[in-house]
Amino acid sequence: MYLSTRACYREPAQIADGVFWVGANDCVKDLFESLWPIPYGVSYNAYVVVGSDGVAVIDGVDEHLTFEYLEKVREVVGDLDRVRYVVLNHLEPDHHASTPKLLNLARNAEVVLTPTAARLIGTLYRIPGGRLVEVRDGERLDLGGRRLRFIHTPWLHWPETMMTYLEELGILFSCDAFGSYGALTEGLFDDEVNLEFYLEEARRYFSNIVLKYSRNVLEALSKIERLGLRISVLAPSHGPIYRRYVDRILALYRDLSIPKRCVEVSVIYGSMYGRTENLVEQVARRFRERGVDVKVVDAARVHPSYTLSEVSNSGALLFIFPTYDASVFPPVKEVMNYLQVKQAGRGRIAAVVNTYSWGASAKEAVEILTKAGFQVVEPVIQLRPLPTEEDLRKLEELVDALAREVLKYEKCSE
Ligand SMILES: Cc1cc2nc3c(=O)[nH]c(=O)nc-3n(C[C@H](O)[C@H](O)[C@H](O)COP(=O)(O)O)c2cc1C
Ligand SMILES: [Fe+2]
Ligand SMILES: [Fe+2]
Incomplete structure (x- = not known):
């Protein structure tokens, strides 16, 4: 219009x-x-x-x-x-x-x-x-x-x-x-x-x-x-x-x-060449198989204004992002910063998955999310764009652990 x-x-x-x-x-x-x-x-x-x-x-x-x-x-x-x-x-x-x-x-x-x-x-x-x-x-x-x-x-x-x-x-x-x-x-x-x-x-x-x-x-x-x-x-x-x-x-x-923690995970990601995005698809499927609703947000394409609205009641937030110039991929970092300003202290959990080629940036993400009041779930995963079997197994374990936690939360109808 x-x-x-x-x-x-x-x-x-x-x-x-x-x-x-x-x-x-x-x-x-x-x-x-x-x-x-x-x-x-x-x-x-x-x-x-x-x-x-x-x-x-x-x-x-x-x-x-x-x-x-x-x-x-x-x-x-x-x-x-x-x-x-x-x-x-x-x-x-x-x-x-x-x-x-x-x-x-x-x-x-x-x-x-x-x-x-x-x-x-x-x-x-x-x-x-x-x-x-x-x-x-x-x-x-x-x-x-x-x-x-x-x-x-x-x-x-x-x-x-x-x-x-x-x-x-x-x-x-x-x-x-x-x-x-x-x-x-x-x-x-x-x-x-x-x-x-x-x-x-x-x-x-x-x-x-x-x-x-x-x-x-x-x-x-x-x-x-x-x-x-x-x-x-x-x-x-x-x-x-x-x-x-x-x-x-x-x-x-x-x-x-009324702050809610719903049986829902928001996967907030960024990807330049698609390697990271591949992981997102696998992760989303696995959450759904376990009965957890998933919202997938491409941080580079969805304005934080909408993202804040989408993710406010998700029981857990999972961030998946590449390292970019020794830092968290900027659009994903921006969402983290907004969450710190706008949604701190809602008692929620977050998880971090970082793809990198020569230097990881997960530590920076954990710091921002901790400052934003999230409890960051272990393990924090750092993996190369072409993941090994071992990497993928760790990722599945992380998804399963998040799903187990989030399934204890409230079933929220839209
Ligand atoms: C402009 C640019 C800067 C990058 N900076 C870094 C970096 O500082 N450290 C690093 O390990 N990888 C860096 N990379 C590599 C990517 O992080 C890595 O290949 C990524 O996991 C690719 O994910 P994607 O296919 O989803 O884009 C950079 C890539 C690009 C394009
Ligand atoms: Fe006003
Ligand atoms: Fe106002």
């Missing part, structure tokens, strides 16, 4: 009585956070809530869409002097690069944020301190018939994050939580779009950005439950707004946030 800028433009729209979407689709950026491919774009959802006593704007957009966003806010509220509050659920510039400009124009507006956000905001934006209103957890703001309640949900995925709940209508503005990649070209709501696509992209977004903070997601979910918040509409800041399938996205998040 090619997304032209024109196909990406979306008009502001009323999503509930007195509530409007004023966000923007980004079909220009290639990599979200300069890391994660977004071939189908991304949306920055921002909202306006109109009460009888005042208007609040909830979140904003990335820098290059500021003008489009400001026009939409103006279209919905008329005079920008009516804006009393700009709510910052999260300081990241994909949501608030536009905010300093909005504040220049909306001269009566104050910025509503958590105390942590108030401490951090000066590191990112120049906003006069006198315009900041810090809100405590659970504090409410009455716009006249429209009450906003602020729910602190720290570390989703920054320290200052909160959600905003519109009490009368049961709308939860959750910011990054429950978000997904993918511009909103077909519609704004879950029942207007290809939901399976967005749920898959929510899964990838989760593993790229939120997974590291899974414990905080679970805390946020139980807080929402404890507070008895009725959620009629779940309005994240990326991807579709949920009104019909709220339960599905909540269930997906709960499922993704």
